[in-house]
Structure formats: C-alpha cells, structure tokens
Amino acid sequence: MYAGKSLSCQLAAEDIGQEIFALAAKIYPICRSITGNGVRDTLRELDAHIGLDIHEVPTGTPVFDWTVPREWNIRDAYIKDSRGQKIVDFASSNLHVMSYSVPVRRQISLDELKGHLHTLPDQPDLIPYRTSYYAENWGFCMAHRQFENLRDETYEVLIDSKLTDGHLTYGEYLHRGETEDEILVSAHICHPSLANDNCSGVALLTHLAKRIAGAQTRYSYRFLFAPGTIGAITWLARNEQNANRIKHGLVVSMVGDGGGPTYKKSRRGDAAIDRAMTHSLRHSGLMPTILEFSPYGYDERQYCSPGFNLPVGLFQRSKFGAIPEYHTSADNLDFIRPDHLYRSYQLIVETIDLIESDVVYRNTIPKCEPQLGKRGLYAAIGGDKHAAAANMAMLWILNLSDGSHSLLDIAERAELPFATVRSTAELLRKHGLLEPCSDLRDP
Amino acid sequence: MYAGKSLSCQLAAEDIGQEIFALAAKIYPICRSITGNGVRDTLRELDAHIGLDIHEVPTGTPVFDWTVPREWNIRDAYIKDSRGQKIVDFASSNLHVMSYSVPVRRQISLDELKGHLHTLPDQPDLIPYRTSYYAENWGFCMAHRQFENLRDETYEVLIDSKLTDGHLTYGEYLHRGETEDEILVSAHICHPSLANDNCSGVALLTHLAKRIAGAQTRYSYRFLFAPGTIGAITWLARNEQNANRIKHGLVVSMVGDGGGPTYKKSRRGDAAIDRAMTHSLRHSGLMPTILEFSPYGYDERQYCSPGFNLPVGLFQRSKFGAIPEYHTSADNLDFIRPDHLYRSYQLIVETIDLIESDVVYRNTIPKCEPQLGKRGLYAAIGGDKHAAAANMAMLWILNLSDGSHSLLDIAERAELPFATVRSTAELLRKHGLLEPCSDLRDP
C-alpha cells in the first residue's frame, strides 16, 4: 500500500504551464512525420529533459498486420508560377506538403496540378494537414482563397524528399515504482507544426516524466513518444509479452486549448482509469465531457484492440475533430496557452494520484459506530443540525469500509471529492479506526 | 451459418401490398368465428396460395384446462319491426350477430329485446363486435343511433344458427429450413368482417409463406392460422413436446392501418426476437412504440404462459384497443391500405432476415488494427476529419468481434443499422479479416 506523501504534492509545480508551453514552442517548427529526422530532432529535445531510450526499428520489420514503412525525409518544396515566383513554400509552413509525398520536380499545367492540391473551401484562409503514408502520392496543401486565384498557366513543382529504407524511431522513458505494474502514458509524435495536436501532449508528458522521476510511486510509469498508429503497433509488437503489465493507461493529446476537458473511456468502460478520470473531471469545476469508447481516435485504438483490450483511455481538452482549428494551420502557438496546459497537467496528476491511493480499508470497529467524540473527532455539542454535515466523510468511510469498497467507491457513493475521502481516511487510520485490507482491490 | 443471398432480397416483392390487400378483401366478407364453416372457407382461400395442412379437432377434446367447444354455424339472422321491416339484417353485416349466439325465433317486446342488444353510445354510428363463446346467450349488435329510435312495439327476432358437436379447424404451413429450429408466425382467424383485425394479418402471413416457400433459410418457419385463444391452446396441447423447437415467434395482427408500428415484447423481455424487432422498428424511420410484455393481448398470452414461456412477441401497426375503429364496423376495407401492408411486410421480413443472419464472427487479426489501406478498404489520404466516419462500421466490427458479440450486439453498440453492419461484415469476411465462430450465439 502506498502511504507516503501524496503524488499530487510531489508533482506540484507552480510554473509547469510555462515550462510545458516553452517546450511545445521549441518543437513546434520541426517537420515531423511517422518516420525520419523530424521525429529524431523532436526526441532529442525531449531527451534534454529526461533520459530517453530511443529505439530505431528498420524499414520492413513486420509488426502484426503491418510493416515498418520506408523512412521519409524532406529538404525543400515549392510551387513556382510562370514568373518564377514561389507561391507555395515549404520553408514558410511544413503543412504545405502532404506528408510522405514522393519526390517530384517538373513543369505542370494548372489542371493537372489541381489533382495534387488540398484546400479547405469552408475555411478558405487555412492550410489543411494531409498525409499519404501508405499510398505513393504527392501533394500540396494551401489556403482555398489562394487556390481560387491561381491563373491558368504552367507551374514548376518541386518536392525534394526521399523515401528510403531506414528506421521508425520512438522514445520511451520508464520510471520504476514499488511494483512492476505499469501506468502507460503515451503521446503521438508524428504531426508536424500543429501546436495543440500534439506538441502540447508531447511537452506535457515530458515535464510529467521529469517530475515523476523524483517521486516515490506504487506503480511504474511508462512514457511512450511514438508516431501515431504505426508507432503504437510497433511498440505493442515488440512488447507483446509485457503488455499485461499495463494496469492503467492514458493517451494524451490536444491538452493546450481551453475546451473540455474530454475523456474517452477504454473499451472496458469500467476500468479503474475510466472511473478515476471520470471522478477527477466531474470534481474539477470545469464542464467535462465523458465519452464512451469508440474505435476511432488516437492510439487507444491499438491498445484497446480486442487481442489486447488494455485499460487505456484518451484524455484531451477539446475533442479531436470537434473544433475548427483541428488539422489546420490555425492549430498554432496562439491556440495553446500556459494556463490550459497547467490545468491539463493538474487533472492528469490528480487522476494518477487517485489511482495510486485508491486502497481498500477495513473498519476495525465494525459493530455500531465507533465513539468519535472520545477521540476528538466529533463536534462535542449535539443537536445542531448543521454540525453533522462536516462529519459525513467520516461516517461514510466507517460505514462502507467493510473490505469490499475502495476509497473511490466510497467517494462516489457519498458524492464527495476523492481528496476529502482520502484525507479523512488517513485521519481515521491514524486513530486506529481503519486498517488496510490484505485483499487490496486488484487494479 | 447462413451465408447465402439475404432473406430480404429473396423475399422482396414490389406489389406485395396490393396482393395482400386483395386477399384480405377476398376473405373480409366471410363470417368467421372460433369454429365453423367461416374458418373453413377462409382457410380454403389461403390454401389456394399455399398448400395448408388443415386440422379438424373434435368438439369435446380436452386441451389443457379447456375443452374444444361445439361448432357454430349461422345461415341468417334479423330483427323485424311490427311492420315486417328488417331493421337489423345479418346479410348486410355479420357483425350484427353476437358470435356464438344460440338459435332464437320469436316475438319479443322492446324491453326484453334491449337485454340482447349491444351498441356503442360513444360511437353511435358504428356496429360493435361482440362474442359469447363460453356462455350460452344470443344477441344483436347495432348502431346506437338506430337503437335510440327503436319504437316501443313487438319485434320478431330470428337467429338461424346451429351449435352442434363438430370440430375446431386450424391451418398450418411449415417451410423447412436448414435446421429444425423454428420461427413461429401466427395470426388469429376467428374474427368476422374486421379488415384490420385480422384479415390483414392472415393475408400478410399467407403471402409471406408463399414467398418463403421458395427461399433458402437457416430456420424452419411455421405459419399458424387458428382461432384466437382456443386455437392457440389447441395447437400447443397437440404440439406440447415440440414447442421447444420454437426459437423465435411473432403474433401478427392489425397490420394494415397506418399507425405504429407497435411491438410488444415476449414475457422474457430480452429474447432475440425482442431485440431484433426493436432494432428493425427503431431504424424504420417510423415512430415505433415498443411495449413491455403484459398478459393481455392476442395469442402471445398462451405462448408466453409460464409453462411455455416461449420467445414470442406481438407485431402490430396501431396497438389493439387504442384506436376508435377497434372491434367496430369501422374496421372495414377502407381502413387498411396496400402501402401500409407493404411496409408491415417489409418490417417483418427485415426482422426475420436479421435473426437469420445475426452471427458471431471473430476478428482474425485481433492484436492492433489490421491494415485496411493495403486491402483497399480505407481512404488513402489521411488527416481529413470527415473521411473516417465512413469507416466506422469496419472499425466497430473489428473491435468487437472477439467471439462474444453478435452482429446485432455490434449494431446496437455502434448505433448503426443492422444492414450496414451485416454488409460490412461480409466485406471484411471476404478479405479474411473475420471468421465465423464455432460458438455461434444460441438463439
């Protein structure tokens, strides 16, 4: 049983919002994809904060139904009009190039070019984010307003990219706790200059790892920074035998905007992480959205595939796809804020703290109520109808601590914040009225 | 496992509404009761469409707590006023005579006659439908407006009926499917000239049987045309040992009006037929009413008696008793329409098709998602927030096909129409991503 200083206290950090923002801003300009130097450059920035294990998995490695793809790197790309003017330039935004575009350098008519252009007619000033990882293709993304003004002439297109055998790169950080049971926290690292999705999540988890490194915990914590889908699949393929060590997990993305918070439950629907996160969000004072599992989203899709069915949920502020900035150039550094990052950090910390400390106690005096007054635990003057409310947490804990209710069970039944129930239980334990159960709830 | 052409396709029929209406119109004039030549004449009309097994059960045969009653036949009936004018005439509507009236021929005062007259004061222009099967009595039914104008004079009443030892008659049609497991569909055949209740149901099931005769099905289908209550009891008494072959069942009545649709669940409440019909109706685009079981209604009362507790529900358009035309002369051929009969036919066919094809698959690649793109099953360009929705059926089926969820389970969890889930599953199966489970859900 965990009985030291609460994890929330250990991980508290006044300026954490600023620190996360600074790291997000630093990695924002890098052109990431599912493979290549963009991922490596990003992991190097994280490694400056926490000693990462960086893994390189060769192109062609089979990972379940998939194969590690060729490595993609890009140096330059543009579209020039007939006067030699660059009208679209990779250097000004890496979103301009569809990710995994094959190399191209040629003259091209407007008509043919249009087949390679992606825009957002409903958001004419924004550049969309597009990928073509598994079908050979090339393309540019641009503002629809600019697209509409293209003259019917011959253009020069250049994509100076390389698709070659190489590696898929991901980073891991493991904090060892008292047990080998793991809490997995994972962020996708494959999106280019999108600040919220997911520079925010990558930066938040890096700073969480940095602080957890110095903390005493019951669980071990595994931080995974990997490209979306293929990265999670690769990790699961290489760690298939140990996946059952994961007792709780969170995928973290889009944690810098002011929406939500949003939690999407694991496929199990009633896993401890589902109940813990739901409790934290409901007592946050914010207006949370709790979603049932669905098989569309981020890497929880892989963790929750039927052959693994791990208890892994998704934490976000705004729900993916539900905001206009999603997967556009509007998801920039103006869209995320230190105070939102701070609040997201807090909510995650509260939730893992809850899981760390959700133990089952047994009332040592189960027959009739213990006399709280003689222990100084109860208002001395009776009859006042208001005094009693203050004692409700004590009464609920004593009444339900029969070996089959955890502190979270009690908090939910009593409709009290977990922190109140935990601190009250600690008080009762100090007075000998509670003892930890040997048959601790298995996570 | 059933894997041929879907039953809906096999049973599709453009003009089925017209055909059902034509048969209903043909049997509408016949004076049916729970026994007698009216039932025989009706079954003869059905037999012209499908080869019926017609059973004759002798008067006096004990059937559980009941006894097959004497046979009732009627040739003529009237009330004449003092001037010899027929003021009520069986020839103009067989509803005028209370069913099972004993013979009578006499002069009678208005006062005494009134004790034998049934009217509807709240619907003064309509003739009610009344019966007295198990208590010896006689009576006439008439419009209340006419009743109020009856002069205080002596009347001549004639009921030229016979109550004699004879038989109870019912018809059966059995379509043999791949297994001996049966789906029972049953319609009561004892009501006289009431078009919706139940010429509509009798005619619909006859045409359904006609089409199912040529179809390949997993289940065997038993069509039962029998008088209400005593007919179902008689059938159950004679088939007590085989009743457990019935895996699903529907009582069908009042399917020609534009109300509902209405489904009343079986006593079990969560039988496959209950879930299947609920799903079909909820995705029908109509405004269905789903009722919990209650022990009042049609022959589901007998099928759902505690000693049988068969999974048999009741399908109707408007709920019995809930419309003003119910059990009155207003339930005539103007009250039912081919398009409503067509829609009712469709809903029943969709439901049995669902039951035929609600199998359990197992995802052959359960660890992480299979790579749909390399199989041409997935949009090639990533990042678009709209594209994914189209793939939800695939993702749900793959995620939940772990051997414990049937296609209907998946459709309900995913909130998708069963037809979408089934056709998508078929596609995935063709690509080798699903295999049928040996442990098919037992019905």
Add this chain to the structure above:
Amino acid sequence: MYAGKSLSCQLAAEDIGQEIFALAAKIYPICRSITGNGVRDTLRELDAHIGLDIHEVPTGTPVFDWTVPREWNIRDAYIKDSRGQKIVDFASSNLHVMSYSVPVRRQISLDELKGHLHTLPDQPDLIPYRTSYYAENWGFCMAHRQFENLRDETYEVLIDSKLTDGHLTYGEYLHRGETEDEILVSAHICHPSLANDNCSGVALLTHLAKRIAGAQTRYSYRFLFAPGTIGAITWLARNEQNANRIKHGLVVSMVGDGGGPTYKKSRRGDAAIDRAMTHSLRHSGLMPTILEFSPYGYDERQYCSPGFNLPVGLFQRSKFGAIPEYHTSADNLDFIRPDHLYRSYQLIVETIDLIESDVVYRNTIPKCEPQLGKRGLYAAIGGDKHAAAANMAMLWILNLSDGSHSLLDIAERAELPFATVRSTAELLRKHGLLEPCSDLRDP
C-alpha cells in the same frame, strides 16, 4: 404461510390518531435524556398500555466501543438577573438546559455567561435543543431575541443536576408470532419536550404494540424504546447473538407532522423492508420521498453499521433536519396532529401487513391460461375493449406465478397496488389456480 385475516384488518382502529396524540401529549412534558428518571417516567407511561420489559444497564458497562455513561438527573435550573428575576427557568421549558449539564451554582458576568448560552439567531423566538453527553460542560438554551437584550451585569446561574453512577434504562416489548423471525420497530426515547421528535414515534409504537398483542402474525415483533445511539448500541451489544433474527426493521420518528412521508432505505438498499415501504408510500396517494441510505440519521446508523448490516430503514413524515421546527421549542404539541398520526400508523401497518403476506405462489395450470370463464372469474361477453382491464390482476398473477415471483414482485411489475394483487391471489387460490410454493422467498 400466513393465511388468516389480514394484519391491516386486525390492527384497524378508527380513533387511533386520537389515542396516539393523547399519549404523546402525556409524555411531552417529561424531561428525558439518555439516562435518568425522565426515561423511567416515560417508560412507566408506556407500561400502562403494554407490559414492558424494562432493562437497567449499570454505568460503566462496556458496549462495543462505548461505555454506558453516568446517569443524569436534574431538579431545577435558572438564570437570575441582578434584581433576582428568573430570566430563564427550567420549570417553564426543559429545553432551557443543555442536556447532561454538570451542576453549577454561581455568580457570573455576562461575558462569561455568553460562553454557556445557545441560541438560534435565524429563529430568534425559539429555544434550541442542545446536548453535551460525552463532554463535561453546562449550558442554557434561550430565544435569541431575549439573548440580545441581556444587560451587562452579574447573573446568578443554578443547575441543580446530578451526574452519578446509575443506569441506562430502556424498554422492550416482544410479541411472539408463528416464527422466531423478528420485525424490529424502534423509537428513540431520549429527547425532552419535543413533540414530533419523538413523543410521536414513541406513542405510535406503543399503540401499535397494544394492537399487535392481540393479532395473529407470522413474524414476531420486537418493540424497542431506548435512548438514541447509546441505547441502540447497548441493545445490540446485549443481543449480538440474536441480531440475525431481525429480518426486517423500522426506526420510527417524527410521525406527527403533515410532511412527507419519507422513507430512508437500509444500507442494503434492496431489502424486503425497503421494497415494501417504497411500495406502500408510492401507492399512498401522498407525495413520498424515498431516500437512499446515508450514514447520518437515527438509530438505523447502528443497525446498519457494517458489522451488523441489518435490513432496517427509517420511517418519518418530514425528513429530520429539513423543517424549521426541528430541534427547537416549535416542535410542540401544536405541531403534531391526530390525523397525521393516524395516517402514519396506517402506512406502517400496511407495510408490515405487506411483509406478512408477500408469499410466492405457483400457478397450478401453467400451460396456457386457465379458463377463467367457466369458473365465473371472467366477463362473459367478449370483444369489449374495456372489460379486460378489470381482469389484469388475475392475468398478471397467473402469468408470473412460476415459483420465482412473490406477490410484491407481481404488484411492482403490473403496477398494481399490493392489496389488489393479494386479494386477487386469494380468489385464485380458492379456485385452486394457485398453490403456495414450498420455496417461499426467504426474507
């Protein structure tokens, strides 16, 4: 199985409201506390109606985590102003003295006196009720309006009380039924002049006991009149081995006002008493409040402690603490009324009657419906859509009496009053259509 005259009939009493009120009025003036002569005097009044077993438990007796306290008795108390005028006088209201005040006789400044005065600033005309059972202290309670006008002078305070080794007193009455299974009904007897809380409950249970004494019952009934908390704890400590005889229980308090009715469920939440009381209140025509268990309230706290977890709920009219009169001098004889006491008595009687008669029957003709008509149990003329409703109770009972549904289960599923279901079941039993099950639902 209980099959005699229904308990409601046996216990019916036209003037019971008046009788309960008269007894409540008689015991209202007595100064009760958790020990002492006030309790004895009160029990003597009850003993005049029913032969009570009165128990005296010595001071110092350990009872679980508690110890029986010293006995408190008081003869006089007052506050005199500098002119010798009694401005607060125990003789005019025993609420003026905080219960268990230690003896005091001295001159005291206003400033110091204020530390011993209790008032209700929000209800300035009322005297509050206060206690200090387990912390040595003394105090007076008074109207806040008077408190505000106290002059800054020297007062004389007298509390002529004694705190001495003695006894804790409680009374019990046991009515023996056909079995040793018990229904516990208990009322706290420790509050001084508070009419509703709990002269009303004490008086109601006394008159209930008086009538039950002459009744034939399946269960034995244990009536307990004991001081709150310490009395229930003492009783449980002395009856620990037999507590499991209690199959159902009710704590009764505040039953003379016109609010509620209110029922707070036992810790189990689905005990028979919970379902029975919920049913009675929902069919009462009043606007009941059904509360989930919470560990704050009256002596159900002790009965429902985890080491006992007895099926004991709390019955009240207004909920404790929820009305302005609660624990003030406004809870006087004007606040309770014979008609409310009558209705409370009725509701309790209906509930225990329900528990007495909630048996499980088995339909003797489970296959198809029995023919009710030939037994004269069914309307003879068919077809009328209204007639059937009258027969619904019969149909529900026959349909659900399969050995696994009690009469209450049936009443709840059919949404019918228990009394209708019970009397209809009796009718069916007389006709041989039901037989009692050997596997009666265990309480």
